[in-house]
Amino acid sequence: MAPHPYLFIVIFIGVAIIFPVMPLGLAWLWRHFFQPPKPGPAKNATYECGIESIGEAQIQFHSQYYLYAIIFLIFDVEAIFLVPFAVAFTGLPIGAFVAILIFLLLLIEGLVWAWGKGCLDWAK
Amino acid sequence: MTEPIDEGLRSELQRQGIWVTSMQELYNWGRKNSIWPLQFGLACCAIEMIATAASRYDIARFGGEVFRPSPRQADLMIVAGTVTKKMAPQIVRLYNQMPDPKYVIAMGACAISGGPFKQGYNVLKGIDRYIPVDVYIPGCPPRPEALLHAFMELQRKIDEQNLSGAAKAQFLKREQPSEFPVPAFGEHDLKPAANPKLFHPPQIERG
Numbered sequence: 001m002a003p004h005p006y007l008f009i010v011i012f013i014g015v016a017i018i019f020p021v022m023p024l025g026l027a028w029l030w031r032h033f034f035q036p037p038k039p040g041p042a043k044n045a046t047y048e049c050g051i052e053s054i055g056e057a058q059i060q061f062h063s064q065y066y067l068y069a070i071i072f073l074i075f076d077v078e079a080i081f082l083v084p085f086a087v088a089f090t091g092l093p094i095g096a097f098v099a100i101l102i103f104l105l106l107l108i109e110g111l112v113w114a115w116g117k118g119c120l121d122w123a124k
Numbered sequence: 125m126t127e128p129i130d131e132g133l134r135s136e137l138q139r140q141g142i143w144v145t146s147m148q149e150l151y152n153w154g155r156k157n158s159i160w161p162l163q164f165g166l167a168c169c170a171i172e173m174i175a176t177a178a179s180r181y182d183i184a185r186f187g188g189e190v191f192r193p194s195p196r197q198a199d200l201m202i203v204a205g206t207v208t209k210k211m212a213p214q215i216v217r218l219y220n221q222m223p224d225p226k227y228v229i230a231m232g233a234c235a236i237s238g239g240p241f242k243q244g245y246n247v248l249k250g251i252d253r254y255i256p257v258d259v260y261i262p263g264c265p266p267r268p269e270a271l272l273h274a275f276m277e278l279q280r281k282i283d284e285q286n287l288s289g290a291a292k293a294q295f296l297k298r299e300q301p302s303e304f305p306v307p308a309f310g311e312h313d314l315k316p317a318a319n320p321k322l323f324h325p326p327q328i329e330r331g
Contacts, residue, residue: 034287035224035295038302042220048194050214 067119071111078107148287155199155225156187156282159275162198162218163191167205169232169265176268186275195221200278202271203257206234206241207248209314213306219255220303224295227282229274230257233264240264253318255304 031037047053085092085100092100114120134144145153165173176183183189192198195218207215219228230251233239238249251257258281259274266274285293294300304322307314 036298038224040220040303042217042303042306043223045221048196048218048221050218052217 064122067114071114071119074110075107078104151287152283152285156279158190159186159188159200159227159278159282160190160192160198161188161200161202162195162222163193164201164218165204166207166211167232167234169204169235172265172268173202173204173231173271176271181268181272183272183275186272186279188275195219196223198222199225200227200229201255202229202231203235203251204231206239207251208246209248209309210246212248212251212254212314213308215251216254216304216306220306224302225282225285225293226295227258227278228255229259229261229271229278231261231271231274232266233262236260236262248314253323254307256322 129144137144175181177189201219230236235251238247241247242249259277261270261274263270
C-alpha cells in the first residue's frame, strides 16, 4: 500500500517543530541545572558599543526643511544646464548667449524672490 | 555527579576503540575549541593580534578566528594595547555586556600595568583594576606566538573548570557577579581608582 501523498508534509511539520524546540529545551535545561542566568543593566542595554546612549531616540525633524530642499533642487538642476553652456561657450552664437543669460537672470530673480520671502531663514 | 571513571580502565577501553567521556569534558572540549574573541584593538598590540588572526600565525587552528564585532556574541576579550582612562569605562561596559562564560586576556605591558606609559597622567595602570583577567601576556608588544601561547593557556584553564560540585567554575555560581561597576570620570582620576573587590596587588616587602 502506497503511503498517503500528504504524509511527507506531516513528517516535515514534525521535524520543523522538533528541530528548533529541542535546542531551546536543552538550553532551558542547561540554564536550570547548571548555569544560572545573570541579567544586568549593562547586559540588557540596547546599544553595545561601550558608550551609554544619551537622550531619546524619538527625535522630531521640523518640516520647514522642505523649503531648503526645494531651493537646493532648483539650483542643482541649474548647474546641470550651466555645464554644457560653459563647455560650448566660445563657439556660441550671440542669440544662444542671450538666451542662456535670460535663463540665468530668471534663476537669480527666483533666488532673490526666495531670499526676500524669507525662505533662507530657518523657520522657527 | 557520579564517581569519575578510573583512568586505567578508560585508557584500556580507548585502546579497544571505545571512548568514554563525561558531560563536563564534552562541555569544556566544545567551549575551549570555539572561543570567539571580541573584535577590539586599542593600540599597537592590536596589530600583533591581527597578525595572529591572519594566515601566517592563524589562530583558527585553535578555534579562535571568529572575531565578533558585538560583545553579545563574544567569549573572550583580548585587551590589546594601552588603556587610557578615557577608554576604561567603555571596556568595562563592553565586558559587562558579554555573556557568561567570559574570559579576558591582558595583552602586552600596557594592558597589564600601563607599560611604558605608566607614568602618564591619562593611562590606566592595568585593566585588572576593573575586570578579572585570566591570562596576562608580557611584552611590548608580545609576538603572535605569545598570544597563541596565552590562548592555549586559556584553553587549559577552561578545560580544568568544573561543571558542578563545590569547586565549580565561578561563572556557574549564582552569587558571582557577571557585571562589574563601571568607573566614572573624576576630576583627576577615574572613580574609583580600582575595584577593591577585584584588585589585590602584591604587597612589596622591603627589608
